[in-house]
Amino acid sequence: MKSSDTLAEDLRKSEARFKRANEIAQLGIAEVDLATQRMTLNPTFQEMCGAPAEISVETYAHAVHTEDRDRVMKAFEEAIADGAAWGDCYRFRRLSDGVMRWFHSSSEIEVKNGEAVSAFGIVRDITAETVASAQLELVNAELHHRVKNLFGMMQSMIRITSREMPGSEPFVDALAGRLQSLTAAHEVSMGTDRSTPVVLRQILEAILSPYDTAQNRVRISGASAAIPQIYVTPVGLLLHELATNAVKYGALRPGKGSLAIDVSTTEQSDLPPTVTVQWDETSSDCAGIGTKDRDPSFGTQLIDRLTQQMGATIAREWTDSGLRLRLTVAGVK
CATH class of the missing domain: 1.10.287 (Helix Hairpins)
Known part of the structure; x- marks a missing residue:
């Protein structure tokens, strides 16, 4: 069992490491006594706020930008009432010189005997x-x-x-x-x-809307799946080629044909999910639709190149009612 001197030395070292870590991370630390409504600030937070080591909650709140103040204080008061954690971003006018800064605060409420007694918070200056x-x-x-x-x-x-x-x-x-x-x-x-993924349905609607006027011949259904933004351009071009072929040869020619598109996802344990677009054309007159034996047009070659570019797969089947096509591409978690 450690002696009291050893325990005291371990505590001193632990406190020194904690202080050093805060200095490196440039974190502001504040403790609020909810009974007295006074805040105690560490040196980093004092510099961030342009304030002394102790100020009132009222003084701090008054320095929060007027457009943010009501929202921030309401959320803080609700956290106190619930004894819950709290966090928010807001603008703060530094007390020493009036310079506006952006802060991100996170705090926890200490509850004793069913009553909130203090709040301990960490604040980052996110102005830059x-x-x-x-x-x-x-x-x-x-x-x-x-x-x-x-x-x-x-x-x-x-x-x-x-x-x-x-x-x-x-x-x-x-x-x-x-x-x-x-x-x-x-x-x-x-x-x-x-880095932000894009919902595939948005691309489908943007590309296909010119081909589906008042006749409602295009139907899009299925999952709200997203793909990496780097795939937006090749997927857009690919969908345009498919739609153009449908207008020239397939179900979107003048007549009673229709196009049904279904989006689905398949989860994978160690990899991002795959997104599948099932493209089904239905028409009573399919005489103009191509076959596997036809020499591929430039549009078809472009579709295949775009598919390879994305590392995707595509499968086509020409049935009695029209083209059935399945495109599978990597999604995002």
């Missing part, structure tokens, strides 16, 4: 991350605007050039359609960072 995120959002918005204008300019140039080249309409229509699918895929992925 918040400002950087806002600047990135601004850059993304400007990039989105410029890319959208670029797509529009390219569409106009293609149309203008086609007037000078009689007989180029089929080529122009195909190229313009592919550009439009890129534009639609770009619109879906904007507003998210590169």
Whole structure:
């Protein structure tokens, strides 16, 4: 059994390590006496707030930005009433110089004999991350605007050039359609960072909406599955090619055909789930639909290349009622 001197030395070392860890992590620490409504701040938090070692809760709350104050204080009071943990992000005007900072606070309530007696909290200054995120959002918005204008300019140039080249309409229509699918895929992925997955149904609706007017011939159902954002462009192009083929040869030709699309996911224990798109065309007249023996068109070759690019798989079957196709691609957990 350790002696009291040894225990005291172990405690001193533990406290020193804890203090050093806080200094390295630059964490503000506060303890609130709920009876006296006084806050005790560690040196890091004193510097963050521009405040002395002890201030009142009222003084601290008054420095919280007016647009955040009611929300923050209400959540804190509810945590005290429930004896629950609490956390929030908010703006804070430093007491010493009035400079606005962004804080993220997390705290736990200590309850004794059924009564909340104190709150212990850790605070991070997230100003740099918040400002950087806002600047990135601004850059993304400007990039989105410029890319959208670029797509529009390219569409106009293609149309203008086609007037000078009689007989180029089929080529122009195909190229313009592919550009439009890129534009639609770009619109879906904007507003998210590169690590944010995109819901596949959003891409399906964006690409297929021009082909499904008042006739309601396209039906999309199934899971709300997401795919990595890096796959948005190839999936958008692939879906455009399938839709174009359906309009030219398949179920979306003038008539009574229909297209049913079902999205499903398959969970895997050690890997991300797979997402499957089941594409089923139904038409009473399938004379124009291709067969496996037909030489593949550029669109078909493009579909196969895009599939390989994503490491996906695709299977086609031409039935009496139309094309059945299954696309399987990696999803996200």
